[in-house]
Amino acid sequence: MNDLAQGARTRAGLITASIELFDRDGYERTSLDSVCRAISVTKGALYRHFPSKQALAAAVVEEHFSRWHEERDAVESSGAGPLQTLIDLTHRMSALTATDRTVRVGVRLLFTSELFDLLAGVHFVSLVVMVRDLLGQAVAADEVRPGLDTREEADGIAAAVIGSQALTVITNRGDPADRLTTMWRHRLEHLVPPALRAHVRPTAQVDGNGRPRAAQSGPVMARSSPG
Structure with missing residues (x-):
């Protein structure tokens, strides 16, 4: 998988994970660390797509x-x-x-x-x-x-x-x-x-x-x- 496709897959995974966590725990109680853990990516990988929780x-x-x-x-x-x-x-x-x-x-x-x-x-x-x-x-x-x-x-x-x-x-x-x-x-x-x-x-x-x-x-x- 090339870097572009991998990036798109990571971005989609982060959005999907955040939807599940925001629904389960609420926006305020969901941390970026928990979103990263949900799809096994680093915080750096998340920041390449979303600079903040607001952006996510x-x-x-x-x-x-x-x-x-x-x-x-x-x-x-x-x-x-x-x-x-x-x-x-x-x-x-x-x-x-x-x-x-x-x-x-x-x-x-x-x-x-x-x-x-x-x-x-x-x-x-x-x-x-x-x-x-x-x-x-x-x-x-x-x-x-x-x-x-x-x-x-x-x-x-x-x-x-x-x-x-x-x-x-x-x-x-x-x-x-x-x-x-x-x-x-x-x-x-x-x-x-x-x-x-x-x-x-x-x-x-x-x-x-x-x-x-x-x-x-x-x-x-x-x-x-x-x-």
Whole structure:
């Protein structure tokens, strides 16, 4: 294995180990020594990739960011329209907060006092941009009311989704799917003309394991054809 490949493998191993340790012991109680021991590397090897524990935590949050894009691709591949894609995406990520270690740790790190100023703003802006993009596509597809202020709506939706994720991780209270379903029912009354509301599903569609997934059947808006 060449040095480049070995370096990439070491970096990935450090991130994986830190996710496990941050989840098990918490960010504050996890030391860089324990991360190194987990994959049998020296502190010097770690510092070649991450100059501090904050930098390592930032890499974990980046993995969390990446999951949003991966899940968006998965939902869009189902052929759902942009508004249904947005709804299903928020449900999927909310469910992953409870079941997926990377997402769970990523959300928790965003609300760690040492990291909040460094990471939370970047995450919020990234999510707002994604929501605004999907809302803009929904406007173009005539799925939402004309003249929608996508900037204002994206801010509100992103705030609600982040709040739901935070409640799931920090308090472990309530069902995240129920919270988002309630939010979307209220939002859709404002976003979608009455004649079109029956074609949008505010609830999470689940697979055989009860995990929210992309819409594949049922009353969803079809993606508009070009032209």
